Amino acid sequence: MPSRIDYYDDPNAPTPNNLVPSVNVAVTNEAGELLLIRRTDNGNWALPGGAIDLGESIPQAAVRETLEETGITCEVTGIVGTYSDPRHVILYTSNGETRQEFSIVLTARHVSGEPTPSSESSQVQWVARDDVDSYSMDRSMRMRVSHYLQGRAPHIG
Numbered sequence: 001m002p003s004r005i006d007y008y009d010d011p012n013a014p015t016p017n018n019l020v021p022s023v024n025v026a027v028t029n030e031a032g033e034l035l036l037i038r039r040t041d042n043g044n045w046a047l048p049g050g051a052i053d054l055g056e057s058i059p060q061a062a063v064r065e066t067l068e069e070t071g072i073t074c075e076v077t078g079i080v081g082t083y084s085d086p087r088h089v090i091l092y093t094s095n096g097e098t099r100q101e102f103s104i105v106l107t108a109r110h111v112s113g114e115p116t117p118s119s120e121s122s123q124v125q126w127v128a129r130d131d132v133d134s135y136s137m138d139r140s141m142r143m144r145v146s147h148y149l150q151g152r153a154p155h156i157g
Contacts, residue, residue, distance in 0.1 A: 003094045004041035006138045009087040016089055016100040024049035024103055024141075025062045026148040027074045029110040033128055034145070036135060037069055037121035041092075045135040047105070047145065048072075048121070062106045070124045071116030074108035080148045081105055081155025088140050105144050105155075 007013035024047040027035040036045045048069040052061040059076040066074045081104075088101035115124035127135065129149060137145065147155050 002042040003092060004039070005091045005093065006042070006140065007089045007091065008139050010089070013089040014091050014098045016086075016098045018097055018099045019102050020099055021052045022050055022103045023052055023058055023062045023065060024105045024144060025066050025074065025076075025108050026080055026105065026145070027066060027070075027072060027108045027110055029126055031126070031128075033126035034132060034148075035066075035070060035072060035110070035115070036125055036127050036132070037117075038123035040120055040122050042138070043122075043136075044141065045137050046141045049103070049105075050120070058104055059106070062108060066108065067113070069118050069121045070113070071118075072113040072124075073111045075111050076106050076108045078107040079105070079154050080107060080144060081157070083140065083144060083155065083157060085140070085157060101140060103144070105148070107148065 037048050039046050048066045050065040062076050083103045086100050090099045117124050
């Protein structure tokens with residue numbers, strides 16, 4: 001059983017008991033490929049990211065989380081959008097924490113490092129833009145990645 005379960009607009013979803021500001025990062029390399037991780041908690045592919053710690057800025061969290069999960073150092077370059085849909089609920093089965101989605105998605109460029117898995121990522125890969133659709137993602141992550149790939153104005157929702 002995965003240790004993270006995502007629910008969307010599901011009447012059987014548990015009631016959220018936490019709201020954790022988090023960040024995801026759409027990092028690209030010189031070839032224009034997108035950095036993706038395969039999450040260890042649910043097996044889905046995703047942008048690197050995680051909770052923003054007390055005492056750090058949003059860009060600092062983005063750089064730290066990307067390095068921790070992927071071995072890649074990045075430089076933040078912009079914003080894809082904000083994602084706070086209360087219909088998206090995330091259950092962590094290891095401790096019963098149930099979060100309402102709250103994520104800021106930033107863009108970044110690769111500065112240094114090689115893709116390296118971590119305790120949170122079983123695989124880390126640079127993925128060609130045309131190949132991203134073939135990677136299994138949660139509905140919410142797919143939307144974030146699509147918004148990035150479309151180059152649309154920042155999403156607020």
